[in-house]
Amino acid sequence: MQRFTCECGNVLFFGSSRCLKCGSDVGYDPQRGVMQRVRPGSPMKRCQNGVKHNVCNWLLPASAVAVLCVACRMNRTIPDLGTERNRMLWARMEMAKRRLIYTLLRLGIGPPSKKDDPKNGLAFDIVSTLSDPKVTMGHLDGVITMDLEEADDTFRQVNRQQLGESSRTLQGHFRHESAHYLWKRHLSELAWDDPMRLAFRERFGEEWTDYATALSSYYQAGAPADWGQNYITAYASSHPWEDWAETWSHYLQILDGLETCESLGIQVQHIALPLVILPVESGTLPAMLPSAPAEDGEFLAWLQRWMCLSSVLNEISFSLGEPPLYPFVISVKAAQKLRLAHYYAHAWGVRGRKTGEA
Ligand SMILES: [Zn+2]
Ligand SMILES: [Zn+2]
Ligand SMILES: [Zn+2]
Known part of the structure; x- marks a missing residue:
């Protein structure tokens, strides 16, 4: 996140709606990517869900x-707003959703609303499992x-424990599901032997593996004991689609986390920890994609900066008596998958800008 x-x-933050110094009403302009003042006669108006x-x-x-x-235009269903609790949970959902859309827009892959583009667009149903x-x-x-109840911290923590997850956040849910949407939009219709699709198979496995069977066997038997060698999370081991979704979600998490640190002046060169040096192959693409050693190197440097900053975040969290903020270990294989996610983000973003989408 930018400053x-x-x-x-x-200084204003992403969630600001009023400047505490000058008292102006402010809001975020997603087209220009800036926070702006809003007053009568301004070229921009506030979203009705805000008003x-x-x-x-x-x-x-x-x-x-x-x-x-x-x-907000992407919402197809919103929760019943008859109770203050639902309104509060919905506000958390919308915040997490906007952070996702913010990042996708920054990458040049902001999705259209399904209302405007029924084939390629994206819509959200935010409904409570209680009702x-x-x-x-x-x-x-x-x-x-999205299940509205996931915005309830207790509900989400119980689910996290039952599912044996090290982390479970609303932000993670939105990022994860966006991966399934992007897969369908950008990869599912490519020819079987398209290099983008072959690369997917090379890194994530055979996507035609029966999904329902794979998921039910994952829920019965759990992840293989050595999942940490191959996957970013245990759940990623359930099916290639889930591996992709967990990887993409993780990629967006690092992108946002690192941007936040750096925009607030937390620079890796000022941190008194040795840089974790990943082996060179961690930053490489599968052979069917054009090789780009300079970009591989940039990617690795980016990932190493994050690994260093994330150890700082964890130490701070321990000091505050909290569990680690970043409970993940990035193996060589997981790094290679993140590298492919980075490649896709760039390729889709370039295509989006060329065709004037988003
Ligand atoms: Zn101000
Ligand atoms: Zn809105
Ligand atoms: Zn999934």
């Missing part, structure tokens, strides 16, 4: 007929379903 400033010079429900601080052009910002017990979180044909 933002108000026109008065004060009415106080759950969004994004802006849209004042001249637009639409009343919702690009992120509708049949709801399961996931992605299907451009629709991401």
